[in-house]
Structures are given as C-alpha cells and as structure tokens.
Amino acid sequence: MTLTLDQIDIYDPNGYVAATPYDRFALLRRERPVFRQEMPDGTFYWAFLKHADVVDASRRPELFSAEIGGVVLEDQAPEQLEQTKNMLLMMDPPRHAELRKRVYPHFRPRQIALIEDRVRAICLEILDAGSEMGDVEFTHDLAARIPSQVFGELLGIPVDDRADINRWAEMMTGGQDPDINPDGYADGTNEGSIEMAMYGARFARERRGRVPSDGVGDLGDLLLATEIDGRPMDDLEFAYFFVQLVTAGNDTTRTMMSSGLHVLIQHPDQLEMLRADHTLIPSAVEEILRFAPPLHYFRRTASADTKVRGQEIAAGDKVALMYSSANRDEEVFIDPDRFDVSRSPNPHLAFGIGEHFCLGVHLARLEARVFFEEMLDKWASVELIGEPERQRSNLNNALKSLPVRIRPA
Numbered sequence: 001m002t003l004t005l006d007q008i009d010i011y012d013p014n015g016y017v018a019a020t021p022y023d024r025f026a027l028l029r030r031e032r033p034v035f036r037q038e039m040p041d042g043t044f045y046w047a048f049l050k051h052a053d054v055v056d057a058s059r060r061p062e063l064f065s066a067e068i069g070g071v072v073l074e075d076q077a078p079e080q081l082e083q084t085k086n087m088l089l090m091m092d093p094p095r096h097a098e099l100r101k102r103v104y105p106h107f108r109p110r111q112i113a114l115i116e117d118r119v120r121a122i123c124l125e126i127l128d129a130g131s132e133m134g135d136v137e138f139t140h141d142l143a144a145r146i147p148s149q150v151f152g153e154l155l156g157i158p159v160d161d162r163a164d165i166n167r168w169a170e171m172m173t174g175g176q177d178p179d180i181n182p183d184g185y186a187d188g189t190n191e192g193s194i195e196m197a198m199y200g201a202r203f204a205r206e207r208r209g210r211v212p213s214d215g216v217g218d219l220g221d222l223l224l225a226t227e228i229d230g231r232p233m234d235d236l237e238f239a240y241f242f243v244q245l246v247t248a249g250n251d252t253t254r255t256m257m258s259s260g261l262h263v264l265i266q267h268p269d270q271l272e273m274l275r276a277d278h279t280l281i282p283s284a285v286e287e288i289l290r291f292a293p294p295l296h297y298f299r300r301t302a303s304a305d306t307k308v309r310g311q312e313i314a315a316g317d318k319v320a321l322m323y324s325s326a327n328r329d330e331e332v333f334i335d336p337d338r339f340d341v342s343r344s345p346n347p348h349l350a351f352g353i354g355e356h357f358c359l360g361v362h363l364a365r366l367e368a369r370v371f372f373e374e375m376l377d378k379w380a381s382v383e384l385i386g387e388p389e390r391q392r393s394n395l396n397n398a399l400k401s402l403p404v405r406i407r408p409a
C-alpha cells in the first residue's frame, strides 16, 4: 500500500520503534521538505527535513527561538518553561552568548584532551568487565557506564550517587517510553528532572566554599565559580546547568556507543576496515553519528512571520530541526543510506550547528574514539545474541537493549 503525503505521520513515537522512518523522510525531502505535522494535542509543527534548512534555522536564533517554547515539541507548562529558560540549550541571544562564552573554556579541545588518559582507563575497565561477562546487554551493562563514569570524574560526583543520576537522566529522556518512565508516560510529569535538579542544588550547596586540594579543582568547582551577570552562579542556576549537562551528555553518549556498536556489527566489512586501520576510527565516529544520530530533532519556535521554501510560517509556530533526516539528505551526502567509515567530508548535524552547537562535542568524540580504539584490541569478536530493542521515541534515536556475546582477544 502506498502512503499519500497527507497520511504520513512523523510525530507518532510508535513509528520509530521498529526503525527510524528514513524512507518517509526521503519521500518528504523530495515532495514536501517543510512538512506540516499535526500533533495529538491539536497543535502542529513544521518539520524541516532538508540539511540546508536545518542549518539556516539553527544559525538564526533570533528568528527561530529555543527560548520561547523550549526544544521539545510537546508544549511545556508556563512554570516549567520559566525554569528551563535557565538552561543554555533553551536560551536565546544575548543571554545565551554570555553564558556560553563563560563555560566554553572548560569544554574546549585543549581542556578535554587533558582527560584522555582518564577516559582510556575508564573504557579499559568497562571493556574488561565485558570480556569477563561474555554475554551482556551492552546498552545498560556497559555503554551507560562510560558517560556516567567520565562525567562523575569530571564533576567530582561521588561513585555511590552515579547510578541514581543515570536513572534520572534516562527517566527524563525516556518520557515517551512506558518501559523507561511509567509515571511520566502516564501523567506527563517528570520526576527525573526534579530529583536531578534537587541533587544539583544540594551538590552546589555542599561544594561552595570548599577549597580544592590542588588549588584549581574539578569541573564542578570551575562551574560553580563561573560568573553570570557579574556574580557566580547561584545554587538554582547551577542546578539547571547540572541537569542540562547530565541529560545532554549521558543518554546521547550511551546511545552513540550502542548504536555505533550495532551498526558496526551490521557492517562487518567496515568493522574489519577499522581493525586493519585504527586511523579510520575518528571518521568512523563521525559516520556513526551521521548514520544513527542520537537525537532525531530539536525544536525551535518562530519569533516572527517568515517563509521557508515558499511555505509561510507564522510567529509562534513550532519548528522541528530534523537532524536524522538532514543527515541522509542526498543533496549533501553521496549515497546517504550507505554506512562508510571513510566518508569525507561528513558535514552531519548530529551535534546541531550554529549558536547551540553541542558544548560537549569534544568530550563525546573523545569517549567514542577511545572506546572503539580499545575495543578493537580487547575484543576479538562481538556478535548479536538477540533482537535489539529501540526506544519508543520521536526524539531519542536510541536502543534500549543490545544483547551481545563478547569474545576477548
């Protein structure tokens, strides 16, 4: 049965369970690249499916605001929006540029490179655990431990608290999947974000005034001292920044690792190329991010009437920047449905682009490069022993289980 354009639904999270609907995205890129999608709550949004349109809108934050309506398609209650306005991702210029300028130095490549040895040690420990277990559910048993350990180290989060933080992060981003967030799924609230913000505020309170033993401190100390409006962040501002960092960095990184391994298992020739030539790993990481971006979209809200590809967009309309469609745009990528670890250039949009370009990009790349480098040495083979399961979500392009058998080298 062929689907007419008006029957296509790219909102329904059920449409993402079996696989990302790349065929529908391709049809829409051809036929209706600025697509009007109805939502179950009676509202609608414009999905931007073309790479050029996602880039253009991302670069015009004054017209396509992250602050007016936040970055997810479901409209938030006014009080919730008020709170999220303090998160970097949901700020518009000029507030955004001001805060970003202050925190960026802690995330720049030179700074992140300093922790490569620590990241390697964490990856080796996790790979060894995998070798010992043999049969694992890779997503939770191993992949989830990478960002939570790295992040915990960076910020100085006590080891015993890291599992809680992981759980809250997954509850927050798994809101559309009843297996992950049964309460949030039922009533639209999100316990995870509240718990995490409370933890962040407590963390700030307990840390303040502490003199780091080395005189410099960890990222937690540095961020606490970061100034906004000429004064250090207060506990609440820190709490939001904390929630933002953990949620932005945790699940996305876990997903990059698990989708990356899955894609490599599905493309044994490409995996062999990497085994033979480790210098291809950085470009393989970019290709994993293009081919299976951890996030399908982020939302913007038009702040004034405008027109895109002839389509009128009114002030207040919602827009979805469809990264997973843009990454397969045939006008930008040759043979976009082919997974090619040597692809170059690779201007994928998994990390967004423009003002809000991912702050953690260098950390994410480092984690993936080091993990796959060591994995290829430590594991002689890794194979599927069951059907992977995908998260029910139109936002997170994530696996919730990846059962594999590992044979150590």
Ligand code: HEM
Binding pocket: 058, 088, 089, 090, 100, 244, 245, 248, 249, 250, 252, 253, 256, 293, 294, 295, 298, 349, 350, 351, 352, 353, 354, 355, 356, 357, 358, 359, 360, 361, 363, 364
């Ligand atoms: C594979 C892993 C990751 C992916 C795919 C990813 C993706 C993204 C995307 C798509 C954006 C928004 C771009 C936009 O709105 O234009 C973003 C922003 C952001 N990411 Fe990441 N991210 C990842 C890892 C991380 C990590 C590890 C951290 C923390 C260390 C992090 C922190 C942030 C922050 C703070 C922002 C907001 C930046 C701003 O608004 O200026 N991300 N990320």
